[in-house]
Amino acid sequence: MKHTHDPSEGTEMDHLIAHLAHVEILTPRLQESVAFFHDLVGMEVVLEHGDSVFLRTWGNYLPYDLILTQNPTTGLGHIGWRAKNAEALDLAARRLGADNGGLGWQESAPWQGKAYLFVGPNGQKQKIFWEAEHYQAPEHLASPLPTRPQRTPARGVAARHLDHVNFPSADVLGDAQWYERNLGVFLTEWTEVPEKGLAIFATLSTGSAFQLAFLRDDSGHRGRFHHFALQVDERADVIRAAEIFREAGTPIEWGPGRHGHGESFSVYVREPGGMRLEIVSPGLQRIAPDHKPVKWAPTQGSADFYLSNPLPEAFLEVLPAIPTTDQQASAIDVAGLGNPWDNT
Ligand SMILES: [Fe+2]
Incomplete structure (x- = not known):
């Protein structure tokens, strides 16, 4: 549509x-x-x-x-x-x-x-x-510091906050309008394939940064999920997280690297149940009351900021996977474009 x-x-x-x-x-x-x-x-x-x-x-x-x-x-x-x-x-x-x-x-x-x-x-x-x-x-x-609801654990990644969730979406900008109209969660940035005029990704915010993202999925399956993200303070914490996962035998699916959207720095892994987890450090702050949504093209680095770490095919899988012989049904299918994130 x-x-x-x-x-x-x-x-x-x-x-x-x-x-x-x-x-x-x-x-x-x-x-x-x-x-x-x-x-x-x-x-x-x-x-x-x-x-x-x-x-x-x-x-x-x-x-x-x-x-x-x-x-x-x-x-x-x-x-x-x-x-x-x-x-x-x-x-x-x-x-x-x-x-x-x-x-x-x-x-x-x-x-x-x-x-x-x-x-x-x-x-x-x-x-x-x-x-x-x-x-x-x-x-x-308990922490002796009055700003902290809990002492920092000296264990693992020590993720500090829940950051955002990512939903597969059959109509990225239409869904963004629905969340804006009904809840006031507003569009911050979106990615469009220029020659198709097709929106394939969008990020939405309740304040600064973003808390909700949509990834275009034409498979026709509803209610599925792509990933959720937990926040650490700094880029060095994301790199440390990647090393903790490597040493524990948890394969890294993508990253560490930076996204154009939100300028966040992150790494992706799968937890033992198969769900994708992102560990992310903050980037862009969205505080302007008269902010206008920003449009990206994949070739500008909306997913891969440094244009050096292309999005892998495995990242297009959403959950739950649909048992089928048609591989497209368990992956993001974007209007037959193959991998629309190819930035070469
Ligand atoms: Fe994310």
Whole structure:
């Protein structure tokens, strides 16, 4: 579908979302996934609840930001957003409603009050909540520094925050408009294949940097997931993470390298359940109130900033993989363009 709105015009909107709060990942190897995120990524387990284990990065003011749930296939459970306030939550629920992806209210979840459940335009399950308890570290994890909700663990990557999530999308700019219109999560940058006028990637923000990304996928499958990212302070921490993964026998899928989008520096690996994890250090800050979205071409380095580390084919796989003889069904299929990220 051709997108008619020019994203560089920007959109007036209500900003209903404060930030991305958590991600639930489905894994067929729960205990190995938990060990990976605890031992190598340096997260803490805060709760075991049914088939799920809740974990936290050390910099999170909320009790958790990752839920790992046992499931036969690898994929996305849901994404949690924290609303700006109670009124923003009610407004989001009214806008979403039954005819716009709304699924209704959830009474409560661990450390959270009521939440509104919905699916986005490409089928990814999400929720928005306002009421939330802040994390209180037990004595052995408490930091003497008043800004820190938890002491830095002397273990593994020691990821500090949840950074962003990436959804496959059948209509990158159309989906961006949906999130802008309904939630006020706004487009910051997008990548277009110039000769086709085809948007293949977009990043969206609730404030600075970006918290949500879409990767074009014409496979027709809904509700799938590409990756989520955890943040460390500096580029040196990303390189150190790559070396920790190498020594632990975890193959590196892409990087370390820099993206044009957001100018973030990162490395990608797969956790034991098969989900793709990015470790990222921050780059561009988006603070201008009159910011206009920025357009990239792949040849400008939107994915591969230094034009020296091309995106590998394995990176085009999204999850869950669809069992089929048609390889295209488990990979990103972009209008028959092959690898649209080829920057040569
Ligand atoms: Fe990413």
